[in-house]
Amino acid sequence: MILAVLQLVAFLALAPLLPGVIGRVKARVAGRVGPPLLQPWRDLLRLAHKGAVYSRTSTWVFRAGPVVGLSAILAAGLLVPLGAPSATVVFAGDFALMAALLGLARFVTVTAALDTGSSFEGMGAAREVTFSALAEPALFLGFVSLVRSTGGLDLTHLLGAGLAGAWQSDGAALLLVALAIFVVALAENARLPVDDPATHLELTMIHEVMVLDHSGPDLALIQYGAALKLYLFGALVVKLALGARFADPSLAFVAFLAGQLVFAVAIGLVESTMARLRLTRVPQLLIGASVLSGFALVLLLR
């Protein structure tokens, strides 16, 4: 019970630390000191206290985007086990709702971007919907493999009890699924090699260019939402990798948090060692992720 509350508190409080860790790792690899870990939280607070400027072209759709987007990601957080033995809401087919809620968040962000009438934001929006549509089958093929391997239909079982023994019997398949979900996580969270969060050229951005016109509290909501989304995908990867290794719930919770740290470090290392792919190459990466989880399914059905 305490853990059930604690996992939500950790979700809300620790998520912005993930971008902080990634930034720190990248700085270290590059030989710099880097910003403090709490920098993302400070940025959020600073933005929340600012005013906002709105484009004259925009309507209520623009203002609704950040609010609905963050709410959808928060609601998706209810469906993912975030360290405690079970997610807050558990039912058969909950992963479809989780994916659809993230889809809702994306849809409102995209419409808000188009509401400004800027061709740059249109470009970013077009790329976002293209890449996420191609990432969707990879994620669901991964779910299909997990369902086949664990025999359950809810995330709590798929990423928890169901994995007991699964790593021994279907290790290769699960490894492929974990890799595929990691690639999807990179794409969905606008990380390298799909999108460069640190670039300064609008023409090459995806996520950042969509939110060019947002400012103040709206931008804070968007950035907080992005951090939460990264934490959710981290949870999928970490829970899958940990399996049912820790029987003691509190130990499992600590292991989960440590796993999230490793996840962020891994992303930081990927970002330090890879360049952004050419935009026309990104679909190939995502189809590659689908192929990985497809192979996993082949292994399981054999």
Add this chain to the structure above:
Amino acid sequence: MSLFLIISAAGLTALSGGWALALRRWPALAQRLATATLVTGAALGMIGAALALAGQGADWAAPWPTLNASLSVRLDGLSAFFLLPVLGLPALASVYGVASWPQAERGAQSIRLQLYFGLVTGAMTMVCVADHAILFLVAWEVMALAGFLLILTEHEKAEVQHASFVYLAAAHAGNLALFALFALLGRLAGSFEFAAMTGLDGASPLAGWVFGLVLFGFGIKAGLVPFHFWLPGAHAAAPSHVSAIMSGVLLKMGIYGILRVTGFFATIPSAWGGLLLATGVVSAVLGVAFALAQHDVKRLLAYHSVENVGIIAMGVGLALLGRSTGTPALVVLGFAGAVLHVVNHAIFKGLLFLGAGAVHHATGTRELDHLGGLGRAMPLTAAFFLIGAAAISGLPPLNGFASEWLVFLASFQAVLGHGPASTPLAGLAAPALALVGGLAAACFAKVYGTVFLGQARSPAAGRGHEAAPAMLAPMAVLAAGCVAIGFFPALWLPGLTRAAGAWSGLPAALLAGPAAEAGQGAWSVSLVAGGLVLAVGGLVWWRRRRLGGPQPTAPTWGCAFARPSPRMQYTGSSFAEQLVLRFGWVFFPSTRVEPPTGNFPRRAAFGSQMPDTILDLGILPVLVSSVRVTDRWRAQFGGRVQSKVLLLLLGVLGLLAWLALARPA
């Protein structure tokens, strides 16, 4: 009682257009009376359908000596679920028609439209309750012909003539298959009464032909790929509220036929479910891909109907697989997903077509890339359209998600693979459906963004104005339907489970378990939807507290462009380009490029068109060349009556000879 209501609904709706004809001298009154009659009939019928859903099925029969048949009608759970949209959507669309197609202005055109509009509604109602093959075929034919005449409303336009002819040809090719289908079924069952057609053996050799004819005959009506070719043109050419009922409910009669006929069989070969599932996947993926490539908003919506019919076919295919493998969970979830999606698609597609019609009405163009910024001029239409767009993209907490979620669950049940004859490969439907959802969201982001957001791309779009109240009210009702079903999908499950039991012949006890699990899931969806609303409320409050009063405004950040213009906005075509490129293997766009040349280029142009691969590159060239060949042959007879009579005579003699030789002595 419930059946009496349905029959009176069929009569009232079918004859409602009579007012328009009878009271021609008072056009405004005539149209209002016709609409009121249609709405009354539809309301009576919907009450009847609701009673049937609550468990009051009924049947009735009377002899029909002229055709050596009987007028048998039956109302069961399956009919009742189809009757709700079949009556509800035309009623709303006819109210819309009062403002969008007024008899006082359009005169004869509007009279014809109202006559056939009522007729098609009545005929669809009869199709849903017909319990005899002959009655079914008669109602089906009336429905097909009335549909043709409806498309032909603006018959002076070449585009309309072309589209309606393709529709007529396709519909009758399908009808021909249905005649053969019911002849075969009559032979299998020994009677043309549907009541006698129960417990048929799907493994018999004739049954394979039956299913082939079902796929072709009903597949054409439903618009499954590759039989969808008639659909985009026809739905684009008809007036918008007619497109709404054609896309929203007329197509679903094909699905109804597939469900009705497969319900006659006691055993289902697993090939049937597999084939229908595969067809559904192909339809869904190609439908949405073609939709992405369109720039006429109504053609785009029509292609989305192909997509959604594909999703419904996936559900039916999974349910059929469940019946062959004896998996109750697959039967319940597949059937419930498919039938609920029938209702849902009628609601949001009706809403989207009415919204598109309002835009067309206000601006005079259906070309996406000429529109823009209409959200400001027509805020209510824009808000309703946004709800429809989110619903069709399968986004929670709206109704499209509810039914797609059931189909997802069904395909994951297939992955689990209970029993010896499991079909885990059917689980591949889930990633396909996820891809379709992602593409549909992309497509509607494109539509909504290009039409309603940003700035007007042409003077016509700048002159847009809000739609009339009679047009807004039906849209409001449909939008409310999207929200209501989306928030409380669980309320539909008991009725759907009963209908699934009647359709599959499985005992209720077997279906109860999976239905209860789905019900628990559906309530959890409602719970999360409630959480979402709470979060939105909280964040709106927080944002308002932070920002207080009005904030400063500025032009959109133009990335240092000195003179930005609305023409520089991303267009719908450019928005979808990256995704359309992925489907280069089925698309053969014709582009016209006039590149800028010289040191001081003056004029450059670019235009592109996306022909339908099946119709424009497959069927039409084949037909045109075959006509050319037969023309040459016909020219031998040079239009002389005598030689034509000779041909006729030879044909009759040949037939007689065949009969004499083929009949065993």
